[in-house]
Amino acid sequence: MLNIKDLHAGVDGKEILQGVDLCINPGEMHAVMGRNGSGKSTLSNVITGKEGYNISKGDILYKNESIIEWPPEKRALAGIFMSFQYPVSMPGVNNTYFLKAALNAKLKNAGEKELDAAGFLKLVKEKLTELNMDTSYLQRAVNEGFSGGEKKRNEILQMLTLEPEIAIMDETDSGLDIDALKIIANGINKYRNSERSFLVITHYQRLLRYLEPDVVHVLIDGKVVRSGGKELALELEEKGYHWLES
């Protein structure tokens, strides 16, 4: 699904990722753990195509195609989704309107019929129920005045609605209380199947306790220094990152 090869990338001439290799197969969930400044956010931004990053070496293949020249919306339409660490607010832009525009952009791109208001509402209401969200969400402006938990839930709502093939969860657990964390983990788990892949980026293993990733990678100074099963996350929780530093 996603194959990252010897990726070197940075900002303003400073190389942050220094040769990352990562191969995520369909249906797999990978977790990338690391401290602040290890390059986790750079990795997700580079995969999704955020402006301002420079790739000096290596490649990112999505379904065997190099995507590093693709604009961000093309990557999104192709099925790459990111749940943002800090979702921005858009005053005056109605949540329903935003989500419908996103979904219809995707349907249109796939050559499918776009949904009308009624069809969309029916769909989105099902998703809301799955996430224990009430319909008042739909009347509000995108992320405006949302609490931290509401913002993250809104990200998951978008994921469930847009049905991406690979979802990058960037620090989805930050700022969540335990109840919200469970609801969100539950939403993600329900979305998992043998086709869909995940890249979960996190500081802590507490989210991973509910998600149970197939592979855990440790990122230090822009390099994957260790990969292993889900038990690696527990080990990190216990020992910290020190023992992996060279």
Next chain:
Amino acid sequence: MPDEQKIIDSNLEKDYEYGFVTDIESETIPPGLDENVIRTISRKKKEPEWLLDWRLRSYRHWLKKKRPNWANIEYPDIDYQSISYFSAPKKKELSSLDEVDPQLLETYNKLGIPLEEQKMLSGVAVDAVFDSVSIATTFKEELKKAGVIFCSFSEAVQDHPDLVKKYLGTVVPYTDNYFATLNSAVFTDGSFVYIPKGVRCPMELSTYFRINEANTGQFERTLVIADEGSHVSYLEGCTAPMRDENQLHAAVVELVAHKDATIKYSTVQNWYPGHPKTGKGGIYNFVTKRGTCLEQNSRISWTQVETGSAVTWKYPSCILKGDGSVGEFYSVAVTNNKQQADTGTKMIHLGKNTRSTIISKGISAGEGQQTYRGEVKIMKGADQARNFSQCDSILIGDNCGAHTFPYIDVRNPSAQMEHEATTSNIGEDQLFYCNQRGISSENAVSMIVNGFCKEVFNELPMEFAVEATKLMEVTLEGSVG
């Protein structure tokens, strides 16, 4: 009547005296401006003596005035002698849409304007089947039943001279400002509305169904009077791009609201903004719009969406004279490419318990420069007056500018004032967020901008609001990435 006829006849005979080789049917008088030109305009329009006098007084006053230079706009001096001040309604008829500039048609399509309306807008002869005249006639009959007068200014001068005489220049005196004074001297036509006592106008008065009527020209004059307890909503302009060979537009709009009356005046202005790179050929729009809330509990509400013109100079204002009267100003202004706009409002509180609200949303893109200029004046007698102002600006790209000049003058200690202002960029983060959801930058910008303008669009009549949303998309096309 016979007297009038005599005046007209004697004036007609004077034609040669002034050296104009023009007959009644001729359409345009040669360029240039002097008292004879004004007399000719007045004569051609068969105006009463008092109106000619008023025009001449205006003209003499104008000669003493200087072009105002305080606004934050730049434009070359205008050669007033090169303008032709009278052009009889002349319809350029094309035989089909094939003859219309394809670019114009594309824009019409983007705005979703129906085919028949496209034809009217671009001057194509309209099919007999689609009888716009009969629609207009139906409207007119319904209005007549309600006692509403809605006609061209020229008709009003002929048919309702007393009303015109009573109100003309009472809100915007001919001495008011350079452009209003010029307009008072040379205006050719415009609209006249009178809503009688206690009448709620049965429909939105829109210039739409005047499309096929006279081209009102560059010096438009509008007068709207709402008598006691009446209510009217007036829609001016149109979202379709308006091209005009006249570069200078200096209109005057006067509104008078009597006791308990409400006037809602909505404008969508989309004049040609000029060449995107050079700004060449764009319209200079110098408009004076003002309303007086003459008596108690009257209300005047201005809503404007300004997206066109190379230069916009416009401050729709309210004089809140009656106790408990309310003034409102809701504005969205867009400057893209080389456009410049200096716009805002004045709220003059004279009466007790008067209230005003100002919501101004400015959007600058390209090399656009935009200024909000607003004045709130609370006079001595305006006990318990209240004002709320909110001016927000959004910048797209880093070559444009937004400026805010609020003037506040409070002479009564019981007044309450609130002023909020923000300026922000369309964040890269917002754009990226939309992109990451598969929404293109272009759609993202229009989504963000429309969200930003929502408070104002909500004030527009329904069908205008929908069009305004599309208009923003078309106007800001190509402003990102």
